[in-house]
Amino acid sequence: MAIAKLSSMVDLFFPRACALCAEILDEDQRGCLCSQCLELLVPLDNPCWKCGAPRGEGLQLGQVEKRKKPARSCRWCNNRRWLFQRVLSFTVYAGASIPAVRKMKEPAYEGLTRQLGDRIGDWLTGQLLPPSEQPILFAPEHYDAVIPIPQHWFRKLTHRYNQADVLASRVGAAIDQPVRSKWLHRSRWTQKQGMKTVVEREFNMLGAFRAGPSKAIRGKRLLLVDDVMTSGATLHQAANSLRSAGAIHVDAVVFARGINASRVTPRHPPANKHGPSESSPDFLRKIH
Numbered sequence: 001m002a003i004a005k006l007s008s009m010v011d012l013f014f015p016r017a018c019a020l021c022a023e024i025l026d027e028d029q030r031g032c033l034c035s036q037c038l039e040l041l042v043p044l045d046n047p048c049w050k051c052g053a054p055r056g057e058g059l060q061l062g063q064v065e066k067r068k069k070p071a072r073s074c075r076w077c078n079n080r081r082w083l084f085q086r087v088l089s090f091t092v093y094a095g096a097s098i099p100a101v102r103k104m105k106e107p108a109y110e111g112l113t114r115q116l117g118d119r120i121g122d123w124l125t126g127q128l129l130p131p132s133e134q135p136i137l138f139a140p141e142h143y144d145a146v147i148p149i150p151q152h153w154f155r156k157l158t159h160r161y162n163q164a165d166v167l168a169s170r171v172g173a174a175i176d177q178p179v180r181s182k183w184l185h186r187s188r189w190t191q192k193q194g195m196k197t198v199v200e201r202e203f204n205m206l207g208a209f210r211a212g213p214s215k216a217i218r219g220k221r222l223l224l225v226d227d228v229m230t231s232g233a234t235l236h237q238a239a240n241s242l243r244s245a246g247a248i249h250v251d252a253v254v255f256a257r258g259i260n261a262s263r264v265t266p267r268h269p270p271a272n273k274h275g276p277s278e279s280s281p282d283f284l285r286k287i288h
């Protein structure tokens with residue numbers, strides 16, 4: 001009671017603002033978002049079953065193959081062989097989810113990340129239906145553990161915060177499965193994916209992860225968690241490592257599905273056809 005009183009006193013002098021639109025939040029509003037912004041972050045309706053991309057009109061990844069029976073996967077997936085079985089994407093990377101994803105990357109917005117992790121958890125457990133009210137096909141008991149996409153140790157050392165860890169802890173709690181963040185590591189530094197083409201992204205992520213111990217992972221069904229999937233290269237390589245360590249099934253859940261990756265053509269072919277170098281970024285090279 002005393003804490004509640006103290007909190008309302010603090011709100012009086014330092015009113016809380018919505019993390020996305022800066023609107024002052026009502027006293028009884030929980031979390032970091034106002035109700036309008038929260039309403040903008042809605043689950044995707046009828047996404048691609050395989051990669052979670054929207055299948056709406058005008059979205060390249062969402063184009064459905066012309067068949068008698070409606071296709072469950074999009075054209076993007078029909079030409080690919082993913083090493084994960086399926087990606088569940090809560091929403092699309094557009095509109096309000098763009099600033100949400102950007103802010104989730106900052107330690108100051110950990111509260112927002114927690115709230116969005118809870119929202120993903122509500123969605124996975126059927127408490128948040130998409131507009132057509134089609135429940136998503138998801139069985140929490142199907143999994144043995146939840147695994148966040150890890151950062152490189154140097155980034156972790158400097159940031160002390162990984163948004164995927166926070167999302168995974170909330171998803172794990174919602175579906176009542178343990179989080180095993182030590183089962184997957186970054187084995188080398190990777191450049192930022194932002195401006196890269198699909199080919200460059202895939203090349204950049206080759207061999208970027210190491211999974212273990214095999215004794216623990218063997219025979220397990222795992223659910224990867226990340227903030228965004230764009231080309232799928234990160235989740236594909238993470239699933240590859242876990243499958244090599246003995247996992248029998250790897251799915252993934254992300255907050256937002258980026259849909260622009262397939263529109264970008266390669267600027268230039270990868271320089272080294274044998275895979276990316278094991279080199280570190282400049283500031284690490286100086287240390288070594």
Ligand SMILES: [Zn+2]
Nearest residue numbers: 018021034037
């Ligand atoms: Zn707002």
Ligand SMILES: [Zn+2]
Nearest residue numbers: 048051074077
């Ligand atoms: Zn797809």
